[in-house]
Amino acid sequence: MFNAARSMGEWTLAVLETLGRASVFLAQTLLGMGAAVRRFSLVIKQVYASGVRTLSIVLVSGLFVGMVLALQGYNTLVQFGAEESLGVVVALTLVRELGPVVAGLLFAGRAGSALTAEIGLMKSTEQLSGLEMMAVDPFQRIFAPRLLAGFLALPMLAAMFTAVGVLGGHLVAVDLLSVDAGVFWSRMQGAVGFYTDVLSGLLKAVVFGFVVTWIAIFEGWDCVPTPEGVANATTRTVVKSSLAVLGLDFVMTAVMFTV
Amino acid sequence: MNVRIVETLVGFFVLLFFVAMFILAMKVSNLASFSGTGGYTVSAYFENVGGLKRRAPVAAGGVRVGQVTGISYNTDTYKALVTIKINEQFDKFPTDTSASIFTSGLLGEQYVGLSPGGLDDYLADGDEIDLTQSALVLEKLIGNFLTSK
Incomplete structure (x- = not known):
């Protein structure tokens, strides 16, 4: 009884402590943001590492998700004779939900894990301490450019995912299932608003990019500096950031789309 | 690299x-298409708008000429007020144009159809369309059909 209460308390305190450390880490990283903006070449390098190198998997997934949405949507809609609405179904699903969320999950798996492993290895080989020895602030030199790059890269990836997904949906709907192309686009344009849907989806992606990158670099910085510790931290990054993306998505959908 | x-x-x-x-x-x-700027707004009172929604298309002769920008209810006249934005290139609708709410297909979305009248004055920004015809409510129709026997 007392042991159970004690372990419960211990766990709660540990969670709170991690949250506190993550917040302090974020505050320090944000303070280093000015230096990162002044040396923008560092940010560009990180956009390449986390954005450009995630591009191929995002584009291929987007294409297939769009195609599968069109196929499945068609099966249901054709029963009601409403296959003209296929464009609306594909576009709204991608723009509002699947674009930001799936791009966020892929980004967490592809770029987030790499960030954690990189920073974890820097820590375990004492490169971070080495930087501090040379009076180089690792927050300005290492963390801030990575956070800014993730913040910029994920919305771009999500927009590309959505666009490619809609094109994939068009490919299946119009070329394979012979839905009329004019109706496909016009019904879509009638139902999707640029500000209410496209920009809301993009806002989701901005938040996901920020949170996923934050978790990834914090886990790397916070890891136990051993091979096993780095491995655990990488796993934790993928698990935590995927959960964060899905949880935040629900909250933001509830706020944005249920008025 | x-x-x-x-x-x-x-x-x-x-x-x-x-x-x-x-x-x-x-x-x-x-x-x-129809992005806020360009075009003029007119309003119309309907007895019943059925399932009409904001951003529903406004068509004349089956061609899209504008969209519904707002739907509200007026407690003075007890009618539904629908505001319509018509694209600026279609600026020659006579003032006695009538507006009706139609359904595209049996289960399709509802839209506002405009039928031009014959007067020489044209609708301008802020004008009101007087001749309106409400939406066809399917439940009402079925109810009439059942009670008429």
Whole structure:
């Protein structure tokens, strides 16, 4: 009884402590943001590492998700004779939900894990301490450019995912299932608003990019500096950031789309 | 890796983002057509708007000429007030134009259909369409059919 209460308390305190450390880490990283903006070449390098190198998997997934949405949507809609609405179904699903969320999950798996492993290895080989020895602030030199790059890269990836997904949906709907192309686009344009849907989806992606990158670099910085510790931290990054993306998505959908 | 190659690839990445946003704005969403600017607003009172929604199309002769920008209820006249924005290129609707709410297909979405009248004065911004015909409510129709026997 007392042991159970004690372990419960211990766990709660540990969670709170991690949250506190993550917040302090974020505050320090944000303070280093000015230096990162002044040396923008560092940010560009990180956009390449986390954005450009995630591009191929995002584009291929987007294409297939769009195609599968069109196929499945068609099966249901054709029963009601409403296959003209296929464009609306594909576009709204991608723009509002699947674009930001799936791009966020892929980004967490592809770029987030790499960030954690990189920073974890820097820590375990004492490169971070080495930087501090040379009076180089690792927050300005290492963390801030990575956070800014993730913040910029994920919305771009999500927009590309959505666009490619809609094109994939068009490919299946119009070329394979012979839905009329004019109706496909016009019904879509009638139902999707640029500000209410496209920009809301993009806002989701901005938040996901920020949170996923934050978790990834914090886990790397916070890891136990051993091979096993780095491995655990990488796993934790993928698990935590995927959960964060899905949880935040629900909250933001509830706020944005249920008025 | 060479800094120049990295920067070039990031440049293409950003370019691709702009292409994607262009597709999303112009092809997927309705930014290109009827985007706030351009056009004039008229209003019409209906007894019953049925399932009409904001952003529903406004058509004349089956061609889309505008969209519904707002639906509210007036407690003085006890009628539904529908505001319609008509694209500026269609500025020659006579003042006795009538507005009706139609359904496209049996289960399709509802839209406002305009039938032009014969007067020489044209509708301008802020005008009201007097001749309106309410939406056909299917439940009412079935009810009438059942009780008439």
